[in-house]
Amino acid sequence: AQRVTQPEKLLSVFKGAPVELKCNYSYSGSPELFWYVQYSRQRLQLLLRHISRESIKGFTADLNKGETSFHLKKPFAQEEDSAMYYCALRYQAGTALIFGKGTTLSVSS
Amino acid sequence: DAGVTQSPTHLIKTRGQQVTLRCSPKSGHDTVSWYQQALGQGPQFIFQYYEEEERQRGNFPDRFSGHQFPNYSSELNVNALLLGDSALYLCASSSKLLTSGAYEQYFGPGTRLTVT
Known part of the structure; x- marks a missing residue:
């Protein structure tokens, strides 16, 4: 199954530092991969x-x-x-994500 | 264009009751997908409607059912509510016909369902 x-549930970094949010998937075919973000009090985009x-x-993202x-x-x-960052996979165009x-990214000064 | 809209915003129900959530897709979109997002989890796919028919379904029991209307709006119905059904329910719309950005899903703000 996909x-x-x-x-990581939470990643805390200082302003100006590099960021890497990890995402691994399991699927034997050629999936489409996405990153979605949800800022505070906003919808998923x-x-x-x-x-x-x-x-x-x-x-x-590569x-x-x-x-x-x-x-x-x-x-x-x-x-x-x-914000909260979600990695998502779709195994075929038009199918479900x-x-x-999700990983919460917190950037502080 | 207001984008994807959902109603109501919040809802409190008692175990055993039934609930109906509503979704209006983004203008020009013909496909609606529903997701359940429990606290601390990512969205989980419930089902997708296109041309007024359920086209794909996730791993949810038959208590979860839906409908799509000729104007592409959609309803999600949940019968015999359980405490575990408490979650944020997200609606996403997309279009199979766009020449660019086809199938990209635009999400609504969600309906927060609390079952007591």
């Missing part, structure tokens, strides 16, 4: 997807099929990055 694992290979708000990972990275964290349990 599964998404986010090993898409941050980025692996097929776009883009950088959003300074965040990037799909590593060998390690079945899709870690989210940012070289210099900002206080406004503090399978979410990890």
Whole structure:
């Protein structure tokens, strides 16, 4: 069965420090991977997807099929990055998203 | 465009009762998915509706049922409520027809259900 694992419940860093939010998945095929973010009192929103290979708000994520990972990275964290981050997998276009349990990122000055 | 809207915002029910939650998709979207998010967990897929039919279902009992209307809005019904049904229920809409951004899911603010 497909599964998404986010090993850290909470990641606390100082402003300007690098950030890496870990995500591992289990699926034998070629899934689509996403990162969703939920800022305080806001709804869940898409941050980025692996097929776009883009950088959003300074965040990037590379799909590593060998390690079945899709870690989210940012070289210099900002206080406004503090939020809950969810990694999600979709095994086929149009099907359901399978979410990890999420990681809370806390950036302090 | 208000995006995906859900009602009500909060709801308190007693064990054994039935509840109906409502969702209006983002303008131009024809597909609605429902997720349950328990405290401290990620969203868990319940089911998806397209063309007024249930197209995909997650690992939820038959107590969870839904409906999609011709205007693409949707309802989630839960019968015989259990304490464990207490959660945030999220609705997400998407479109199979868009040439760009197809299938991208936009989430509503959720309905917080408390079962006592």
